[in-house]
Amino acid sequence: MRVGLAQMRPALGDIQRNYHLHLDWIKKAKQNQVELLLFPELSLTGYHLLDLTYDLGRSVHSQEIKELVTYSKDLDIVFGFVELSEDHVLYNSTLYASNGEIVHIHRKVYLPTYGMFDEGRYFGRGEVIRSFPTRFGQMGILICEDMWHPSAPFLLAQDKAQFILVPSNSPARSLDQSEIGSQSFWYANLENQAALNSLFILFCNRVGTEDGISFFGGSSIVNPYGDELVRANMLEEQLLYTDIDLDEVRRARLETPLLRDENLDLTIRELNRIRQNRLEQKRWT
């Protein structure tokens, strides 16, 4: 199976332009026989939208989304957009399309709202973390910050995911003498989670600059043993693709049966106890 990552540079707040960029990347991916193409977070809109968020929200039934989904006939595509729900809530969503149909939509759960991030001001919080079947096997989507909450990949693995797709908009910041801050944490996180849950992780991070804030790229694909298979360049647009062996999930899980041995009942029991304790705690102690 050949998977591809579109390490692209979306224009800020220009859906039309980004729509055409998507078509270009899809075309390029097809020429390279890519069967699953992952775009970065909010690939159809750009990231620092602020008040543009209100104008850019699109229903899954909107013309733009429906048309883009039709391009998933020869390869599966996964792209990000501002979703306007039927009850008028805006979500930071990623959509999986295959064979001209919507297969799944993940609404970002963990919206960073600290430091340079302001997502909680504009977006509603997703309430579901769930895997879904695809023609390649069971998959899950976690958008950027979602991946920094270990419960999120844990849930997907328990829900039988064999792949986690991680579209991201991770900025180049806190530079020191060796690297961009958070960059090595990202790779350590991806490698650990892939190995602990014996699944493939596809991390697609954007590039480009919005008001002086650059996104570092460096997209990466990690196998179920936690080995990085390929990594894209920093700060440059690139179609990164590689062939992966789906049977590696089976082999990794037989070799190290962490998932088989996971005690779900214990986890649920203890979580319920913790939750109950928190509810019962006096407010002013």
Added chain:
Amino acid sequence: MVSKLEEQLQMAPYLALDSPLAISILTSALKEEVEKAGFHKVVLGLSGGIDSALSLYLAVQAFGKDNVIAVCMPYRTSSASSLTDAQKVILDTGVQSLTVDISPQIDAYFELMPEATPLRKGNKMARERMTILYDLSAHYNALVVGTSNRTELLLGYGTQFGDAASAVNPLGDLYKTQVRQLSKFIGVPSSILEKAPSADLWEDQTDEKELGFSYYDVDRFLYHLLDKRLSREQLVQQGFSDTLVEQVTKRIARNQYKRRMPIIIKISNRTVGVDFRYMRDWGL
């Protein structure tokens, strides 16, 4: 011999940057910000000092020497060595340059204001230079690249709407120590690297004399105050003097106005800058 810069980076390794990576982020972002606004050229004021020299070298890496215009704007009391150093940079980079002597307009104005203080004169010169750069910006269809570093911006050591004005500023997130590190790496001539920083508004003026502390000391302090978020007590424990803590923290707060757009009195429910929020790169 260990240079002062090397000494500082040994003492404060947390200020050191991965130079190639920093330069690659700065130049790629600079290029993208200028080009997506529809420009291909930039213009900047070159004083002969280290900050404008680094901005120029970065601009040359981003756009190529043929798309960068350096403007020297001396006043009659400007030191001769400043002009010589500016010329060195122009020769070394091969950029197009022009010199505009600002003495006639400055002197004409202050003939009417004989009581003006050096501060007023310095600010007026900085703003005169700004108006020239913005005029040339229109003439050459080139955006103005800024030259104010992070230390200066935080200390408010610059003229509002003067040297602080620009369209894009590649130095604004670099402490002075980091400006020196990158300048050395990128090949700024050594006479510029080694001389005492000065606004060159009057003879023998140096920034450090005027500020009352050295850039190296204040950079280490700013790092602990801002990047490490230490409390006043913790800063003193780190060895920073009470006077420095007091002086610098006051300066930062007092000069916040220079870092912001003018205050707008709120009347509507979508006030520019308050609840009308868009990035400048809107639609670019």
